[in-house]
Amino acid sequence: MIGIIGGSGLYEIPGFRESERVRINTPFGEPSDEFIIGSIGSRDVVFLSRHGHEHAIPPHRVNYRANIWGFREIGVKRIMAVNAVGGINTRYRPGDIVLPDQIIDFTKNRGQTFYDGPRVVHIDFTEPYCSEMRSVLLCTDGGILDGGTYICTEGPRLETAGEIAFYRNIGGHMVGMTQMPEAALAREATLCYLCIAVITNYAAGITRERLTTTEVVETMKQSTERVKQIIASAVEIMPVDRQCSCKDALRDAEL
Ligand SMILES: [Zn+2]
Numbered sequence: 574m575i576g577i578i579g580g581s582g583l584y585e586i587p588g589f590r591e592s593e594r595v596r597i598n599t600p601f602g603e604p605s606d607e608f609i610i611g612s613i614g615s616r617d618v619v620f621l622s623r624h625g626h627e628h629a630i631p632p633h634r635v636n637y638r639a640n641i642w643g644f645r646e647i648g649v650k651r652i653m654a655v656n657a658v659g660g661i662n663t664r665y666r667p668g669d670i671v672l673p674d675q676i677i678d679f680t681k682n683r684g685q686t687f688y689d690g691p692r693v694v695h696i697d698f699t700e701p702y703c704s705e706m707r708s709v710l711l712c713t714d715g716g717i718l719d720g721g722t723y724i725c726t727e728g729p730r731l732e733t734a735g736e737i738a739f740y741r742n743i744g745g746h747m748v749g750m751t752q753m754p755e756a757a758l759a760r761e762a763t764l765c766y767l768c769i770a771v772i773t774n775y776a777a778g779i780t781r782e783r784l785t786t787t788e789v790v791e792t793m794k795q796s797t798e799r800v801k802q803i804i805a806s807a808v809e810i811m812p813v814d815r816q817c818s819c820k821d822a823l824r825d826a827e828l
Contacts, residue, residue, distance in 0.1 A: 574617045575808055576644040576764075578755070579655035579800075580628070584609050584620040586801045597646055601638035601684065605630055608647060613808045619647055623654075623751060631729045632750035638684045641758040650815060651706060651765040653807065654756075655800055657793075658749040659731075659776035661741050662721065668792045669772040670799060672710055673723040676701045677745060678753040681727045685754045687761050693828040694761065701756050703765035705817040706807075710767060713806035714799070721746035723770065725753040734778030748776050765819040769803065771796045 591611040597604060609620040621640060624630045644652060688694040711719055724740045726732060728750035740748060747770055759766035773793055
């Protein structure tokens with residue numbers, strides 16, 4: 574079963590057949606929204622809106638632990654996450670779709686782990702994203718940009734130009750507020766996880782060009798259609814069995 578985390582409306586993928594909606598209670602509280610379960614072709618998929626269906630949960634208040642726990646409870650083994658980001662790398666244009674391969678975490682005040690004791694677990698996070706899923710996604714659309722470092726900030730405010738200059742200096746390519754601890758929790762839960770990053774704007778101080786709201790909305794709309802196509806194709810060609818190491822994340826990780 575494949576899980577998809579993104580904005581509301583993402584489940585309106587052509588070919589998606591909804592079968593049921595479930596609410597799940599977890600030891601960490603309630604997930605952002607109900608899980609929308611259904612299928613694309615012969616594959617079972619589950620959608621969750623990260624910010625709730627009315628987009629009322631800001632990034633620093635998302636219950637990441639409950640969301641990932643809920644997916645695992647349903648039987649999901651792989652998660653594709655869609656994230657809007659600001660472009661730091663000057664090669665990026667609004668509307669570009671990137672599969673980052675690294676994360677630098679600047680979040681400050683979030684539930685970072687399922688293991689707050691007595692079990693003590695240190696997962697390997699050298700490669701934060703599932704290599705197998707990344708390869709599959711890169712086959713779906715020739716225009717996807719491969720690789721990049723996602724800087725995760727606490728928010729909800731946007732960054733200063735000074736912060737963006739610093740992030741650029743340390744190797745950041747894009748900036749957003751929602752990849753952590755989501756990606757790390759998925760690894761702790763032994764799920765495969767990948768991020769589809771949509772460049773919606775230039776990060777602070779990167780350009781003097783001023784984007785109009787109309788342009789941003791139009792860019793986002795076009796990108797969403799493309800993201801839906803990418804997800805639909807990826808679901809169909811995803812191997813049934815996992816060959817990657819994500820499922821073994823807890824092996825030799827516990828003290
Ligand atoms: Zn994997």
